[in-house]
Amino acid sequence: MAMRQPVVTIAHALVLCTIILVAHPLEPSAAMSIAVRTLDGSGNNARHPDWGSASTQYLRVGHPRYADGVAAMVGGPPARYVSDRVFNDVGQNLFSENGVTQWAWAWGQFMDHDFGLRDETPAESAAIPFDALDPLEEFTNDFGAIGFHRTPAAPGTGVRSPRQQINTISSFIDGSGVYGVGDARLEWLRTGSANGDLADNSALLMLTGDGYLPRADARGDPSTAPPMDLMGALVATPDKAVVAGDVRANENIALTALHTLFAREHDRIVALLPTWLTNEERFQIARRVVGAELQYITYTQFLPSVGVRLEPYHGYDAR
Known part of the structure; x- marks a missing residue:
């Protein structure tokens, strides 16, 4: 909550520095290496380098509430019954009280996917009852239930201490949805050889000839592409799924469009940078600016x- 002002300042400074660098390039010998943000979010806090990094526990803003105080789910009306009523819009048009467009939820989802992804390994089954006779139910379900599995408990929790959950990506707005949180995914996304060595990749993210995200078969064998969540028709044609920094990029067309937009933005920035910089320097400068843009849009507009x-903002608190 206290990050708004520095985020704005950093975004402005990075974009301005990039423009100055392009307009008044230094001699190659004067080039300096830049600090590089880690992919997994580690090192963001110097005193606590693991805070917010991928594969660490989610932080809670309140105490956990389990039926047994440790892990059992609390009872209540079926989730489908509740959602049918919360989202009921039959016979009415609902408009934003703040006058925002559909891009509000699209950006919210894009950002949600930039700093949160539970461990998707299925744990205990907790199927959601489906009542076909509910007067507000508009869908058909032949199984009488909606398949659902709980998120696995974080190691060391859920037995003697309250069950906690793992965030598999970084907890910061850092562009992980564009670049991923690991070297293997990032290398596949960058143009160049996918041979386990990022040093021989170019500064550009891989796009199709007409500027769209690559599909899983873009490098030939789709089985070697980073995994992506599949839904709808993609379940039967996984090689046609687009590949991005986050596994959920195929969930809906608005989300896919935003992933495409910022992959293009990365490549646009790279094209503006002087060519005497190394590929890695150009890549990291563009990545830094994209991350700053995401922060700036979120804090000052969204x-x-x-x-x-x-x-x-009253100053950074490193505690």
Whole structure:
């Protein structure tokens, strides 16, 4: 909550520095290496380098509530019954009270996917009852239930201490949805050989000839592509799924469009940078600017548009 002002400043400074670098290039001998943000979010806090990094526990803003105080789910009305009523819009048109467009939820989902992804390994089954006779139910389900599995408990939790969950990506707005949180996915996404050595990749992200995200078969064998969540027709044709930094990029067309937009933005920035910089330097500068743009849009445009007003920034708290 206290990050708004520095995020804006960093975004402006990075874009301005990039413009200055392009307009008034230094001699190659004067080039300096830049600090590089880790892919997995580690090292963001110097005193606590693991805070917010991939594969660490989610932080809670409240105490966990389990039926037995440790792991059992709390009872209540079926989730489908609740959602049918919360999202019921039969016979009415619902408009944003803040006058925002559909891009509000699209950006919210894009950002949600940039800093949160549970461990998707299925744990205990907790199928959701489906009542075909519910007057608000508009769908058909031949099984009488919606398949659902709980998220696995974080190691060392859920037995003697309250069950916790793991976030498999970084907890920061850092562009992980564009670049991923590991070297293998990033190498596949960058143009160049996918041979386990990032040093021989170019500064560009791989796009099709007409500027779209690569599909799983872009490098020939789709089985070697980074895994992506599949839904709908893609379950039968997984080689046609687009590949991005986050596994959920195929969930809907608005989300896919945003992934495409910022992959293009990365390559646009790379094209503006002087060619005497190394491929890695150009890649990291573009990645840094893209991350700053995501932060800037979120804190100065998205959050205010949905009515969120943050407290003024009073300095970084490293505790």
